[in-house]
Amino acid sequence: MSGIRWSLGSPGPAAPLDPGLTRRELLVPYWYNVDTKSVESDETRGQDANVMGPYATEAEARQAIEHARENTERWDDEDREWDAKGATPGWDDEDQED
Template sequence: MAYWYNIQTKQVETDENRSRNDDVMGPYETEAEASNAIASAQQNTEKWDAEDRAWEGEDDLED
């Protein structure tokens, strides 16, 4: 079974009761992963932003 996080209701949903719109994030393997969807997305975004800055050489400009 897959789990989904609904960003409007802030509830975890399953395949059986999942909203069929753009308000869900997932799928996730566990309910805990789905519950942590927003924090995981934020961490990934910060990591990818740092990687982009390093790729573009912006980290070298801080001196």
């Protein structure tokens, strides 16, 4: 599979807040606009913008595509490992713990 996978799920536990962040950085989420390849804030983002985020800082938003690529590579590796084990799509509920 090629391309970048998108996930709407939780990225995992939140990182601890950087005590050096300004009040504005704490209150205004940032977004990476996929079409313009630029970082936008809630204040500048268009309502129909094609964005990734939100991110707590501009720096995190600038890294959005790189993080998406890293996740996609990791997920593709996991898929290949899964396929190599002869796994089939889906699962059997009997194999799941309650």
